[in-house]
Amino acid sequence: MFKKYYSEFISANDYIHMAAHSHHFWPDVTKKAMLDYWNDSRDLVDNKWEKIMTEVVPTSQKLISKILNLKHPQQIAFASNTHELFARLLSCFPQNDLRILTTDCEFHSVSRQLKRYDEEEGVSVNFINAEDENFKRAFLQESASGKYDVICLSQVFFNSGKSLEIEFVEELVKQKDEKTVLVLDGYHGFCAVPTDLSSVEDHIFYMAGAYKYAQGGEGMCFMTVPKGCALRPLNTGWFASFETLEKKTDKVEYAKDAQRFAGSTRDFSAHYRFNTVWENFFENGITVESIHQHIQKLQKLFLEGLDCNFTNRDLSAQGHFLTIECPSEENTKELYERLKEDKVLTDFRGNRLRFGFGAYLEEEDVLSVKKTLKQNL
Numbered sequence: 001m002f003k004k005y006y007s008e009f010i011s012a013n014d015y016i017h018m019a020a021h022s023h024h025f026w027p028d029v030t031k032k033a034m035l036d037y038w039n040d041s042r043d044l045v046d047n048k049w050e051k052i053m054t055e056v057v058p059t060s061q062k063l064i065s066k067i068l069n070l071k072h073p074q075q076i077a078f079a080s081n082t083h084e085l086f087a088r089l090l091s092c093f094p095q096n097d098l099r100i101l102t103t104d105c106e107f108h109s110v111s112r113q114l115k116r117y118d119e120e121e122g123v124s125v126n127f128i129n130a131e132d133e134n135f136k137r138a139f140l141q142e143s144a145s146g147k148y149d150v151i152c153l154s155q156v157f158f159n160s161g162k163s164l165e166i167e168f169v170e171e172l173v174k175q176k177d178e179k180t181v182l183v184l185d186g187y188h189g190f191c192a193v194p195t196d197l198s199s200v201e202d203h204i205f206y207m208a209g210a211y212k213y214a215q216g217g218e219g220m221c222f223m224t225v226p227k228g229c230a231l232r233p234l235n236t237g238w239f240a241s242f243e244t245l246e247k248k249t250d251k252v253e254y255a256k257d258a259q260r261f262a263g264s265t266r267d268f269s270a271h272y273r274f275n276t277v278w279e280n281f282f283e284n285g286i287t288v289e290s291i292h293q294h295i296q297k298l299q300k301l302f303l304e305g306l307d308c309n310f311t312n313r314d315l316s317a318q319g320h321f322l323t324i325e326c327p328s329e330e331n332t333k334e335l336y337e338r339l340k341e342d343k344v345l346t347d348f349r350g351n352r353l354r355f356g357f358g359a360y361l362e363e364e365d366v367l368s369v370k371k372t373l374k375q376n377l
C-alpha cells in the first residue's frame with residue numbers, strides 16, 4: 001500500500017525493519033530533496049539563507065500546522081534536536097529557584113537534564129511514576145497544586161508506547177497555574193498518532209522532530225510556543241532576533257514569535273526532506289490518519305494469538321510501537337540478537353523489546369516477524 005514510496009531503503013536492506021519508532025526509513029523523494037539543498041547551496045551561495053528563511057522554514061511551519069491543526073505557524077521554533085529546545089526552555093527560569101513536575105518515563109533528552117537539575121540547590125524535580133495505574137489522577141492532582149514552574153511529560157512514552165489522549169492534556173491545561181509552563185514531548189506522537197492541538201496551542205509547548213514518523217531524517221526538531229510568550233531564554237543564538245541584529249543596543253532582544261527560541265547556523269537539509277515528504281504525501285492523498293489506520297491494522301494482526309508479555313495491548317492508547325517485557329535485560333538483548341540474525345531488526349530499552357511499525361510494512365511482513373519471533377521465544 002505505502003511500500004512503493006520507500007523502494008530505495010527497502011532494496012538496500014535485506015531485513016524486516018521493525019524499528020521505525022527509532023528511525024523511520026526515508027521515502028524515495030528525500031533523495032531529490034537532498035540534491036535540491038546542494039543545488040541551492042551551489043546556485044544561491046549566501047543568498048540561500050533568504051530562501052531558507054522566507055520559503056523553506058515557513059513551508060515546514062505550514063506543514064506542521066496542518067498536521068497538528070495549529071492556527072499560528074510562526075509560533076513554531078526549530079533546532080537540530082529536542083535536547084537543544086528543552087535546554088533553552090529550562091534556561092528561561094532562575095536556575096536556583098525552580099520546581100518541576102515530570103514522570104519517570106521521559107526520554108533521555110529530557111530526563112538527563114532534569115536529573116542533573118535536581119542535583120542543584122534550590123531546584124526540585126518531582127518524578128511521578130507513569131506506570132502506576134493511578135498515574136493520571138496523581139499527575140493531575142500534583143499539577144493542580146500550583147507549585148510548579150514547569151510541567152513536562154510525553155504524549156507517547158518511549159519505553160512502553162502508551163499514549164495520552166488530548167483530553168488529558170486539556171485537563172492539565174485547565175488544572176495548572178496559568179504561568180506554569182507545560183511541555184509535551186510529542187516525538188513518538190507526531191505524524192504517528194493523529195493529533196489535534198488546536199484547543200491547547202496557546203497554552204502548551206509541544207516538542208517533536210522529523211527523524212521518526214515524520215520521515216524527514218535527523219536535523220529538524222521543533223517546539224510550538226504559545227502566542228504572546230514573553231519568556232527570555234538565557235541560552236539562544238543570533239537567529240533569535242533578526243529584527244534587531246543591526247541595532248546597537250546593550251539589551252538582549254528577542255523576536256516576538258517562536259523565533260525567540262532559535263539557536264544559530266545549522267544544516268537545513270532536513271527541512272527540505274521533511275517538506276518534500278509531506279507535500280508529496282498530501283498530493284497523493286496520504287495523511288497521518290491513513291498511515292495510522294494502516295499501522296493499527298498491522299499491530300492488531302501482530303497481537304492476535306501472540307502469547308507474549310506486552311506492556312499494553314489496548315491500541316486506542318498506543319503509539320506506533322509495541323513493547324514486550326522480557327524476564328531480564330540480558331534475556332532481552334539475547335532475543336534482540338537472535339531476531340537480528342534472522343533478519344528482523346527491533347530495538348530494546350532495558351528489559352523491553354520494541355517492535356516499531358513503519359508505513360512500509362505490509363501484512364506479510366508482520367506475519368513473517370510473528371513466525372520468527374515464535375521460533376525464538
Ligand SMILES: Cc1ncc(COP(=O)(O)O)c(C=O)c1O
Nearest residue numbers: 081082083107109158185187188
Ligand atoms: C520521546 C523522545 N523524545 C525525543 C527524542 C529525541 O531526542 P533528541 O532530539 O534530543 O535527540 C526521542 C528519541 O528517541 C524520544 O524517544
